[in-house]
Amino acid sequence: MNDTIDITVNGQLRAVSKGVTLLELLGALELDPRAVVVEHNRTIVRRPALGDVRIAPGDAVELVHFVGGG
Amino acid sequence: MATAVDTLRDTPFTISGRTFHSRLMVGTGKYRDNDTMVRAIEASGAEIVTVAVRRVDLDRTRETGVLYHLDPKRYFLLANTAGCATAEDAVRYARLAREAGFNEFIKLEVIGDQETLLPDVQGLLEAAKILAKDGFRVLAYTNEDLVTALRLEDAGCAAVMPLASPIGSGLGLLNPHSVRTIKRRLHVPVVVDAGVGTASDACLTMEQGVDGILMNTALAAAHDPVAMAHAMRLAVEAGRTAYLAGRMPRREVAVPSSPLEGMLD
Numbered sequence: 326m327n328d329t330i331d332i333t334v335n336g337q338l339r340a341v342s343k344g345v346t347l348l349e350l351l352g353a354l355e356l357d358p359r360a361v362v363v364e365h366n367r368t369i370v371r372r373p374a375l376g377d378v379r380i381a382p383g384d385a386v387e388l389v390h391f392v393g394g395g
Numbered sequence: 396m397a398t399a400v401d402t403l404r405d406t407p408f409t410i411s412g413r414t415f416h417s418r419l420m421v422g423t424g425k426y427r428d429n430d431t432m433v434r435a436i437e438a439s440g441a442e443i444v445t446v447a448v449r450r451v452d453l454d455r456t457r458e459t460g461v462l463y464h465l466d467p468k469r470y471f472l473l474a475n476t477a478g479c480a481t482a483e484d485a486v487r488y489a490r491l492a493r494e495a496g497f498n499e500f501i502k503l504e505v506i507g508d509q510e511t512l513l514p515d516v517q518g519l520l521e522a523a524k525i526l527a528k529d530g531f532r533v534l535a536y537t538n539e540d541l542v543t544a545l546r547l548e549d550a551g552c553a554a555v556m557p558l559a560s561p562i563g564s565g566l567g568l569l570n571p572h573s574v575r576t577i578k579r580r581l582h583v584p585v586v587v588d589a590g591v592g593t594a595s596d597a598c599l600t601m602e603q604g605v606d607g608i609l610m611n612t613a614l615a616a617a618h619d620p621v622a623m624a625h626a627m628r629l630a631v632e633a634g635r636t637a638y639l640a641g642r643m644p645r646r647e648v649a650v651p652s653s654p655l656e657g658m659l660d
Contacts, residue, residue: 335450354453360460361451362495367487369494387450389491390460393432394447394477395422395562395589395611 330382341380348375350386361388405639408606410584411500411532411553415471417442418601419631420586422611426620429464435614436470439624444470445502445609447477448492467497473534475502480515482522489526500532500553502588502609512562516543520550527551536588539573541580548581555581556588556609559600563612565592568600575603594623594630601634602642 329340334350341350347370351358363370364387370378380386407414420443426432436444446461465472474492479485482505489501505522507515514537526533532553537543539557547555557577560566567590568574578585584606591597591610600608608631617623 335453337453356451360462362448362491364491369490371494387491388453389448389495390451391446391462391472391474391492391495392449393423393426393461394449394475395424395445395609 330380332380332383333385335386335388345380346376347378347380347386350380351375351388354388356388361390363388405635408584410534415442417628417631418607418635419597419628420445420473420607420609421614421624422609423461423465424611425615427615431620432615433464435620435624436465437624438621438628439614440628442471443473443609445473445475445611447475448488448495471500472497473500473502475536476504476522477502478506479504480506480518482518482525485518485522486525486529489522489531490529493531498532499530500534501526502534502536502556503552504536514538516540519543520546523547523550523552534586539570539577541573541576544577544581544585548583552583554584554586554606556586558589559587559596559608560590562589563616564590565596565613565616566590567592567596568603571599571603574600574605578604578606591627594626597627597630598634598637601631602638604638607631 328343330343331338331340347363358372358375365378366385408418417440419439419441421436421439421441422445423432474496476485476488479488485503485505492501503522505515505518506512519535523533523535527550534554534556535547535552536556544555557574559568586607586609587600587605588609591608591613597608614620614624
């Protein structure tokens with residue numbers, strides 16, 4: 326019936342499809358997996374494993390990259 | 396006796412076994428636009444360029460990542476843990492940076508006070524120990540306290556980075572004696588980080604014998620960042636060369652430069 330789950334991405338609540346992987350989440354957000362680092366529930370997930378990790382309701386995902394800084 | 400050629404040749408600037416061609420390291424923050432940043436970094440001659448780790452902007456309303464503008468093959472990217480207020484946060488950011496990055500080097504900052512951005516020494520030492528054990532080459536941003544600097548070295552830091560004055564203040568080198576003492580007592584490289592405002596500050600800092608300088612705001616907030624970057628490059632080279640040349644002793648009284656003999660009656 327309900328095909329979406331609620332998760333947190335970069336501190337924002339988002340609804341994503343049930344059973345989606347981290348790699349599919351990046352695709353939905355139009356992000357290049359080579360350009361971001363993914364932290365899933367406080368654990369870094371390396372690029373080759375992104376397609377293996379499925380997102381569960383309530384998960385927290387952080388997507389980071391390098392910005393200007395001193 | 397060393398000749399001018401020997402002096403100018405200098406020893407290599409090496410951190411944790413890796414040699415760099417420039418003693419000037421620059422940040423990438425706060426530039427008015429990316430084109431100015433890229434041209435200023437070029438003019439500075441810097442090889443080591445610092446970057447910060449932040450969330451990707453999912454709304455794409457802000458600029459994209461800095462790597463879009465800087466060639467990571469041309470520059471050695473040194474990620475920082477800027478903004479972190481606890482050892483735990485700093486370790487988390489460092490690990491994310493290592494995953495995003497191209498090397499094991501991390502500029503470690505643990506900020507203890509938001510007004511002065513002075514380091515939390517206890518958190519800094521804690522994070523330095525964890526990261527060094529985890530294989531990171533830690534460059535630790537710290538205050539000009541000798542004992543902290545010694546403990547950071549003992550904790551396994553690859554370099555210690557005392558401030559000249561608070562981050563972004565441009566107040567210049569406030570405590571040359573302390574920085575000199577740190578340089579004299581440590582075995583790892585000492586790179587002064589933060590506080591340099593203009594070329595004379597950079598020159599004076601290098602004259603203390605430190606191994607290098609890291610700066611950001613002095614370039615980014617200059618009226619002409621590209622020209623200031625060029626000036627800083629010259630100042631760092633001048634200060635380094637003057638240090639190697641060995642300055643004359645200071646005297647309380649005048650000593651004439653022209654002969655006293657042969658004066659007319």
